[in-house]
Amino acid sequence: MEKFSIHCPCCEATVTIDAQTGAILGYEEKKKVVGSFEDLKGHLSKQAELRDQLFAQEMSSQKDRERLLEEKFKEALKKADTSSDQPFRNPLDME
Numbered sequence: 001m002e003k004f005s006i007h008c009p010c011c012e013a014t015v016t017i018d019a020q021t022g023a024i025l026g027y028e029e030k031k032k033v034v035g036s037f038e039d040l041k042g043h044l045s046k047q048a049e050l051r052d053q054l055f056a057q058e059m060s061s062q063k064d065r066e067r068l069l070e071e072k073f074k075e076a077l078k079k080a081d082t083s084s085d086q087p088f089r090n091p092l093d094m095e
Contacts, residue, residue, distance in 0.1 A: 002019040016026035035043075 003016055003025055004019055006015045006017065007013075008015065012030040014026075014028045015024060016028075017023070018025055
């Protein structure tokens with residue numbers, strides 16, 4: 001009996017198939033490696049540090065955002081004051 005094995009690139013499982021009938025003879029899943037408790041604890045602490053860094057970065061960008069928006073608003077007010085001598089023309093009224 002001729003048979004061949006196929007290795008799945010996604011789940012890394014091995015399927016054994018009969019060459020003549022095409023029937024599946026066997027299926028072996030990839031063995032999961034179980035880490036130690038200390039490895040998992042270290043991984044979680046690294047994730048917590050990363051979350052704290054991202055949070056601090058977002059907080060500082062929000063502070064800068066408020067300042068930038070205030071500057072843009074002041075510039076827009078200045079521009080509106082300088083162009084107040086021209087009447088407002090609605091772009092939809094133009095043909």
